[in-house]
Amino acid sequence: MSATVLVLNSGSSSVKFALYDPEREQELLSGIAERVGTPRASATIRLPDGERELTDLGDGDHQAVLSRVLSGLGDWLDEQGHHIAAVGHRLVHGGERFHSSVVLDEETLAAVRDCIPLAPLHNPANIAGVEAAQQVLPEVPQVGVFDTAFHQTMPAHAYRYAVPPEWYSDLGVRRYGFHGTSHRYVSQRAAEFLDRPLAELRMITAHLGNGCSLTAIRDGVSVDTSMGLTPLEGVVMGTRSGDVDPGVPGYVQDRTGAELEQITLDLNKRSGLLGLSGVSNDMREIRAAADDGDPDARLALEVFGYRLAKYIAALAVATEGVDVLVFTGGIGENDTQIRAEVLQRLGFLGLRLDSGANDALRGEPGVITTEDSPVTALVIPTDEELVIARDAHQLTTEADR
Ligand SMILES: Nc1ncnc2c1ncn2[C@@H]1O[C@H](COP(=O)(O)OP(=O)(O)O)[C@@H](O)[C@H]1O
Ligand SMILES: CC(=O)OP(=O)(O)O
Numbered sequence: 001m002s003a004t005v006l007v008l009n010s011g012s013s014s015v016k017f018a019l020y021d022p023e024r025e026q027e028l029l030s031g032i033a034e035r036v037g038t039p040r041a042s043a044t045i046r047l048p049d050g051e052r053e054l055t056d057l058g059d060g061d062h063q064a065v066l067s068r069v070l071s072g073l074g075d076w077l078d079e080q081g082h083h084i085a086a087v088g089h090r091l092v093h094g095g096e097r098f099h100s101s102v103v104l105d106e107e108t109l110a111a112v113r114d115c116i117p118l119a120p121l122h123n124p125a126n127i128a129g130v131e132a133a134q135q136v137l138p139e140v141p142q143v144g145v146f147d148t149a150f151h152q153t154m155p156a157h158a159y160r161y162a163v164p165p166e167w168y169s170d171l172g173v174r175r176y177g178f179h180g181t182s183h184r185y186v187s188q189r190a191a192e193f194l195d196r197p198l199a200e201l202r203m204i205t206a207h208l209g210n211g212c213s214l215t216a217i218r219d220g221v222s223v224d225t226s227m228g229l230t231p232l233e234g235v236v237m238g239t240r241s242g243d244v245d246p247g248v249p250g251y252v253q254d255r256t257g258a259e260l261e262q263i264t265l266d267l268n269k270r271s272g273l274l275g276l277s278g279v280s281n282d283m284r285e286i287r288a289a290a291d292d293g294d295p296d297a298r299l300a301l302e303v304f305g306y307r308l309a310k311y312i313a314a315l316a317v318a319t320e321g322v323d324v325l326v327f328t329g330g331i332g333e334n335d336t337q338i339r340a341e342v343l344q345r346l347g348f349l350g351l352r353l354d355s356g357a358n359d360a361l362r363g364e365p366g367v368i369t370t371e372d373s374p375v376t377a378l379v380i381p382t383d384e385e386l387v388i389a390r391d392a393h394q395l396t397t398e399a400d401r
């Protein structure tokens with residue numbers, strides 16, 4: 001029987017999962033469950049020989065979904081001679097407590113629960129995933145891999161906000177940063193790709209997916225990042241506003257009488273590319289609309305690109321100059337136009353676009369600047385699930401080594 005690692009990314013309405021062979025670092029299957037928490041929940045498992053649809057997931061909660069997915073996989077696992085030796089969970093917020101991944105026992109899980117107020121939109125669903133896995137696979141160790149952990153190296157001048165001191169001391173109001181698993185992975189892969197020691201590179205990584213964030217990396221560690229207390233701060237995202245004047249929610253409340261909760265939801269779900277374009281939160285659809293001449297879609301793209309370049313230049317202060325700029329995430333890996341625009345705007349920092357190389361690169365690693373460019377920009381596909389599988393494997397086999 002070969003030991004595999006199940007990776008779970010449990011959101012409030014969807015659960016993404018993947019199964020890895022940790023020794024070969026190979027993904028064996030992946031899948032997604034949608035409309036989780038409703039009786040209409042469904043799941044798709046992508047196996048090497050095709051897709052399998054699972055419906056009839058009971059009441060559709062995290063436990064029912066996971067239990068059905070595992071029973072649906074049972075035969076296949078047996079046939080292949082695989083068993084699940086560990087489960088790795090994406091956990092969004094680990095507060096100041098977690099600087100690295102951790103085996104989830106009663107004590108550590110309680111500490112993750114303590115972080116719920118910091119991430120009320122993410123942590124409860126993540127924890128529901130852990131509890132479901134504990135129920136369904138009671139003998140199997142569970143590991144938590146935090147979005148925030150990689151950023152715990154930031155200096156105080158980068159993570160403190162200029163707000164009343166008890167907001168920090170009593171409430172934990174500070175910059176935490178997110179997508180750390182992705183920033184950590186692509187920074188290491190970029191150094192390997194360039195065959196240079198990571199510790200010597202002043203690097204900025206741009207994770208551009210549905211959520212978007214940038215990280216300044218020096219000596220291989222995060223020294224600043226664009227997301228803050230929550231994943232709402234920073235650059236423009238699919239549905240999130242990124243930075244706005246902190247006076248905006250109060251102003252909107254005064255003018256409309258809307259509840260703060262609703263305004264926060266609007267900033268998270270009805271803003272960003274979706275809010276500006278009025279078309280979609282999906283970059284491909286916005287591009288298509290802009291190509292058809294839609295002025296709002298064009299403006300959305302301009303704001304997105306401008307704000308991205310502006311933020312990269314700001315983070316160059318944290319790295320004290322830039323050697324390497326990395327693009328990743330669905331947009332960073334595939335959208336050649338946004339990469340070209342950002343590089344053109346940042347020409348003054350020493351980025352020289354190689355248009356041919358850039359246009360040719362979609363979803364694969366590669367350099368997109370010219371050979372004489374003082375700063376190297378490259379594309380590195382991210383793989384958060386692989387990192388979670390690696391960490392889960394390492395932490396659960398360490399004791400045997
Ligand atoms: N070929 C493409 N061209 C431009 N954008 C793309 C392309 N493929 C995916 N994207 C964009 O990537 C974003 C999703 O990124 P992804 O990393 O998959 O998201 P998530 O954060 O959910 O993991 C969407 O805006 C999508 O439109
Ligand atoms: C924390 C965060 O922004 O995650 P995502 O990009 O998956 O929404």
Ligand SMILES: [Mg+2]
Pocket residue numbers: 209
């Ligand atoms: Mg992704």
